[in-house]
Amino acid sequence: MFIEAYTSLLLTCIFLYFGHGTSASAYNYTTTTKCLKVPQEALYGGGIIVNPDFNHNIEGWKPFGQGKIEERISKDGNRFLAAHSRQNASDSFSQKVQVEQGKIYTFSASVQVSEGNEIVAVVFKFPTGDEIRGGDVIAEHGCWTLLKGGIVANFTSPVEILFESKNTAVEIWVDNVSLQPFTKEEWRSHQYKSIIERRKSQVRLQVTQSNKTPLRGARVSIKQTKSDFPFGCGMNHNILTSTDYQNWFASRFKFTTFTNEMKWYSTEKIKGQENYTIADGMVKFAKENGISIRGHNVFWDDPKMQPGWVNITLSSEELRTAAAERIHSVVSRYKGQLIAWDVMNENLHFRFFEDKLGENASAAFYYTAQQLDPGTMMFMNEYNTMEYSSDEASSPANYKKKLQEILSYPGNANLTAGIGLQGHFGSGQPNLAYMRSVLDFLGATGFPIWLTEVDVGVGPNQPQYLEEVLREGYSHPAVQGIIMFVGPITAGFNVTTLADKNFNNTPSGDVVDRLIAEWKTGPLETTTDDQGFIDVSLFHGGYEVTAEDNVTNSSTTLSFKVTKAEPQAFIQVQIDT
Ligand SMILES: *[C@@H]1O[C@H](CO)[C@@H](O)[C@H](O)[C@H]1NC(C)=O
Numbered sequence: 001m002f003i004e005a006y007t008s009l010l011l012t013c014i015f016l017y018f019g020h021g022t023s024a025s026a027y028n029y030t031t032t033t034k035c036l037k038v039p040q041e042a043l044y045g046g047g048i049i050v051n052p053d054f055n056h057n058i059e060g061w062k063p064f065g066q067g068k069i070e071e072r073i074s075k076d077g078n079r080f081l082a083a084h085s086r087q088n089a090s091d092s093f094s095q096k097v098q099v100e101q102g103k104i105y106t107f108s109a110s111v112q113v114s115e116g117n118e119i120v121a122v123v124f125k126f127p128t129g130d131e132i133r134g135g136d137v138i139a140e141h142g143c144w145t146l147l148k149g150g151i152v153a154n155f156t157s158p159v160e161i162l163f164e165s166k167n168t169a170v171e172i173w174v175d176n177v178s179l180q181p182f183t184k185e186e187w188r189s190h191q192y193k194s195i196i197e198r199r200k201s202q203v204r205l206q207v208t209q210s211n212k213t214p215l216r217g218a219r220v221s222i223k224q225t226k227s228d229f230p231f232g233c234g235m236n237h238n239i240l241t242s243t244d245y246q247n248w249f250a251s252r253f254k255f256t257t258f259t260n261e262m263k264w265y266s267t268e269k270i271k272g273q274e275n276y277t278i279a280d281g282m283v284k285f286a287k288e289n290g291i292s293i294r295g296h297n298v299f300w301d302d303p304k305m306q307p308g309w310v311n312i313t314l315s316s317e318e319l320r321t322a323a324a325e326r327i328h329s330v331v332s333r334y335k336g337q338l339i340a341w342d343v344m345n346e347n348l349h350f351r352f353f354e355d356k357l358g359e360n361a362s363a364a365f366y367y368t369a370q371q372l373d374p375g376t377m378m379f380m381n382e383y384n385t386m387e388y389s390s391d392e393a394s395s396p397a398n399y400k401k402k403l404q405e406i407l408s409y410p411g412n413a414n415l416t417a418g419i420g421l422q423g424h425f426g427s428g429q430p431n432l433a434y435m436r437s438v439l440d441f442l443g444a445t446g447f448p449i450w451l452t453e454v455d456v457g458v459g460p461n462q463p464q465y466l467e468e469v470l471r472e473g474y475s476h477p478a479v480q481g482i483i484m485f486v487g488p489i490t491a492g493f494n495v496t497t498l499a500d501k502n503f504n505n506t507p508s509g510d511v512v513d514r515l516i517a518e519w520k521t522g523p524l525e526t527t528t529d530d531q532g533f534i535d536v537s538l539f540h541g542g543y544e545v546t547a548e549d550n551v552t553n554s555s556t557t558l559s560f561k562v563t564k565a566e567p568q569a570f571i572q573v574q575i576d577t
Pocket residue numbers: 024025026028031043044
């Protein structure tokens with residue numbers, strides 16, 4: 001019975017990923033951030049773009065705004081389009097395409113500027129006048145940078161695709177433009193394919209007698225005891241006083257972040273009077289329940305988020321001393337007990353410490369944190385990078401630049417750095433094409449990405465949008481963990497509430513529970529074939545298997561692990577019959 005259920009599930013997946021139009025992987029991200037001398041052809045052959053590589057002069061394209069456009073030919077004969085004599089950021093060129101409601105459009109183009117380096121963005125302009133920024137990148141002169149992004153079409157409508165760069169003194173050069181539509185089913189099929197490749201391994205199990213003779217018809221039951229992928233949830237101080245909250249949390253999650261309780265403003269409200277009572281209590285609860293903790297945060301670069309005595313009364317020198325005491329205190333206290341630290345929260349939007357202590361303030365704190373707790377991964381942690389395409393401060397290109405600054409600080413070359421993306425989505429349709437392009441871009445740096453504070457604004461489609469965001473994160477190969485900032489209403493989680501005041505699931509709570517179940521292998525009951533084999537695809541994690549001879553009823557139980565390092569594994573179970 002199990003075999004049948006499993007086989008049909010597998011067939012469904014295969015159907016999903018071979019059964020639809022484009023089979024090309026959208027997770028082709030490893031070369032995304034390099035500026036290439038040898039250029040790249042248009043992805044998906046340009047998709048629905050007319051004349052994507054300008055081999056037919058400017059057919060399909062027209063000037064946008066007041067600039068002028070012309071086709072250029074490089075020394076090696078490559079034809080591209082240039083916008084020059086620009087007076088306005090959006091003076092460039094455009095092509096009009098038709099988009100269909102509900103489809104997801106991935107955009108890409110090779111871009112270059114005529115001198116220096118500048119941010120170049122792609123913009124989708126609707127007939128209503130609404131503009132959606134579809135992505136941006138820092139383009140350089142002398143090589144071609146891949147600009148990736150896209151939109152989810154909320155309406156069936158014509159839309160004009162154009163480019164933007166603030167410095168009107170430079171020309172915008174573009175080649176090999178691509179806009180590829182995907183249905184939501186096709187999008188989902190990329191995700192299934194990636195999950196099978198990246199989150200599961202193909203496991204062959206053989207049941208034999210102690211003399212190695214294969215046992216045919218042996219009954220095998222496999223149970224997953226631990227999941228390797230960190231899919232966790234923020235928690236707050238209410239966990240210390242509510243057994244309902246404790247039970248709710250511990251029955252679901254093995255990874256957490258304390259939403260506020262480790263922050264400086266919580267542990268040292270009054271200068272010199274540290275109080276870790278609450279944070280310590282939460283660490284104790286987590287340990288007792290086998291829950292791993294991301295430390296959040298050592299510092300927060302927002303002037304409004306300092307302890308009251310810090311942002312107003314301290315001179316630069318006093319701040320330097322106080323900050324040194326803070327970092328030594330909190331990082332040493334939890335040394336070896338955390339899986340991560342958000343060292344300088346939100347240092348792309350804010351610069352409280354940079355303003356007071358100098359440009360290297362963040363970088364220096366990363367150095368100190370790593371010295372104090374060398375085994376723990378040190379994260380940047382930002383909002384809007386993947387959830388909102390129009391916030392240039394925390395754009396993926398600026399994120400990468402800041403990360404490189406931190407790494408180039410003396411002593412930081414080997415920092416075990418992580419990329420934290422908060423993921424506070426609004427109540428509207430999340431731009432999944434943009435989100436995937438951001439994960440591609442930052443993933444190409446090679447550093448692990450965690451989604452650190454995922455939630456979705458209050459609205460009628462919250463459960464659906466939450467599911468879309470979580471699936472996009474889980475299936476992306478560069479993402480190594482997801483923490484949501486969500487929970488029961490009794491603990492104050494009023495943005496994405498998972499449980500009502502009686503701890504019954506909300507629709508968003510149902511989504512989370514469904515995904516927890518989907519992302520692990522359910523209990524399997526099966527029997528071995530003629531050679532004593534069974535073949536299964538298992539999620540990475542810990543397992544317990546029991547094999548029972550169907551004649552003597554003798555059995556053996558053993559534990560095994562399925563890891564990412566082994567895409568194919570062989571497990572042998574011997575039974576003394
Ligand atoms: C993936 O990247 C490789 C290497 O850059 C390229 O040859 C290939 O065409 C890309 N495939 C897709 C679907 O983007």
